[in-house]
Amino acid sequence: MESGENGIRKLVIAGILFFIVGFGVSWFIFGRGRWGMPASEEKQTQESTEASSLNESASGAASLNSETSQMPSSQTPPAPANPPQATGMISSGKNSVSVSDQVQGHTVKVESVSLEKTAWVVIHEDREGKPGNILGAHRFPAGSGSGEVELLRDTAEGKVYYAMIHTDDGDGTFDYKKDVPLAGSSGAPLMVKFTATASAHIQ
Numbered sequence: 001m002e003s004g005e006n007g008i009r010k011l012v013i014a015g016i017l018f019f020i021v022g023f024g025v026s027w028f029i030f031g032r033g034r035w036g037m038p039a040s041e042e043k044q045t046q047e048s049t050e051a052s053s054l055n056e057s058a059s060g061a062a063s064l065n066s067e068t069s070q071m072p073s074s075q076t077p078p079a080p081a082n083p084p085q086a087t088g089m090i091s092s093g094k095n096s097v098s099v100s101d102q103v104q105g106h107t108v109k110v111e112s113v114s115l116e117k118t119a120w121v122v123i124h125e126d127r128e129g130k131p132g133n134i135l136g137a138h139r140f141p142a143g144s145g146s147g148e149v150e151l152l153r154d155t156a157e158g159k160v161y162y163a164m165i166h167t168d169d170g171d172g173t174f175d176y177k178k179d180v181p182l183a184g185s186s187g188a189p190l191m192v193k194f195t196a197t198a199s200a201h202i203q
Contacts, residue, residue, distance in 0.1 A: 091190075095116055096112070104197065107148045110147050121140060121165060122176075134176060164190065
């Protein structure tokens, strides 16, 4: 009889110990986060990581916007190699263009232009002695004529500019990637340089 009671007592004690051990193991596994970190600390770490990722994304977007805002609005084609330094007028075959020094302003006067085919007279600003940004373009029909080229921004007194003949692909819209500079017999673009000045300085 006593041996039976002892056996029951041992089973009860073993059950209690098993429950305590099981509860402790369960708490250790589920009550703590990954890598032995308490759940509250794990949540804080996740929030910190997410905040860091958002900051990095915002920083990258700001950098992109900054770079985008610095892009020039005027078109910038590659500068021709060894451009001629003709002034006043240049001609080659049946193509020629004449532009003189003139008053600064929002337009450039083309005194005369002769073309074998319809083409564009394009105004470039100077960049280190070569044609740089395109400020404006005007389409002239084949034959002889004159006219004005409207600009995206005014010319500035004392600055050098270039009037260059570009080909016309026929779509009626100027695109420097398709309407390329027209080369003369020497292989160089047909263009003349001129200076914008105040009216009192024009001779």
